[in-house]
Amino acid sequence: MDINRIFSINNSDEFEAVALDVFQFQIRHNPVYQTFCTYLGKSEETVHQLRDIPFLPIEFFKSHQVITSQEPPEIIFESSGTTQTQISKHIVTDLSLYEESFSRGFTQFYGPIEDYCILALLPAYLERKGSSLVYMVNDLITKSQHPSSGFYLHNLEELHHNLMELQKSGTKTLLIGVSFALLDLTEQFPMKLEDTIIMETGGMKGRRKELIREELHGILKKAFGVTTIHSEYGMTELLSQAYSKGHGIFQTPPWMKILARDTEDPLNFQPEGKTGGINVIDLANLYSCSFIATQDLGKTHADGSFEVLGRFDSSDIRGCNLMVL
Numbered sequence: 027m028d029i030n031r032i033f034s035i036n037n038s039d040e041f042e043a044v045a046l047d048v049f050q051f052q053i054r055h056n057p058v059y060q061t062f063c064t065y066l067g068k069s070e071e072t073v074h075q076l077r078d079i080p081f082l083p084i085e086f087f088k089s090h091q092v093i094t095s096q097e098p099p100e101i102i103f104e105s106s107g108t109t110q111t112q113i114s115k116h117i118v119t120d121l122s123l124y125e126e127s128f129s130r131g132f133t134q135f136y137g138p139i140e141d142y143c144i145l146a147l148l149p150a151y152l153e154r155k156g157s158s159l160v161y162m163v164n165d166l167i168t169k170s171q172h173p174s175s176g177f178y179l180h181n182l183e184e185l186h187h188n189l190m191e192l193q194k195s196g197t198k199t200l201l202i203g204v205s206f207a208l209l210d211l212t213e214q215f216p217m218k219l220e221d222t223i224i225m226e227t228g229g230m231k232g233r234r235k236e237l238i239r240e241e242l243h244g245i246l247k248k249a250f251g252v253t254t255i256h257s258e259y260g261m262t263e264l265l266s267q268a269y270s271k272g273h274g275i276f277q278t279p280p281w282m283k284i285l286a287r288d289t290e291d292p293l294n295f296q297p298e299g300k301t302g303g304i305n306v307i308d309l310a311n312l313y314s315c316s317f318i319a320t321q322d323l324g325k326t327h328a329d330g331s332f333e334v335l336g337r338f339d340s341s342d343i344r345g346c347n348l349m350v351l
Contacts, residue, residue: 139170145189146201219250242255254271
């Protein structure tokens, strides 16, 4: 499989051609995915178009080693969880694919990383091992090369001071934080930040009452003095991210696509604008599984964008990026 093809996709036809090749590669070399497809009566001979490809339920990452490689893992990313839930494990045998994906994705939506000072307020993620989000943000911080870029745990006063200094100097700044920590910051240090992108990346992690997106973003906009709140949509089991620059409308990079499956018939898909289960195609996830049926609910739009509207009621609470409706 030519990795360069994944990051050279320019249109839907090219996406479908690469996706079908990735499917063939993974059904041959991923025992878990191969067995799953066999139970569904799917094979290389029966899959001829994008919508024929089976999507592996994300729960398999909790109980199986979902891997399409004989190489030893370079890292194992783990989801957050509680004592009552089993965590997901994403075995990554080629970290360069992840680094290429998140670097290209960020640059596509926000421009060169080195143009920014990146401040990360991610206590729920820093307090555990194996976070793919922490790995990504740490790499972005390093590549930004700004002396004030870095992680913040409980030192909110220092973060507030740095944000105000960056504001005075007109520095392009990205503050990426988990929702409950951003609320903690705004309550202790309300401030007006005209040149700062505020990006939330997840719910309350059991630290606060869950809020619907509109309410959370309304509070954050007022407290930070900004017109929009950005969001990141990613999860442990993926190697790519989607971004929203406001109003909860997410866009994907060219090697990632969202489909909404019928909640009553998961092998069929919902039309644009109708709510269904979110299926993710992440072609960068070459050596794991690129076709994943998540437990998120959402809907797609004609321009390829999508919204996240909540979760299936029966699903476990775990640390992927969403806020419950």
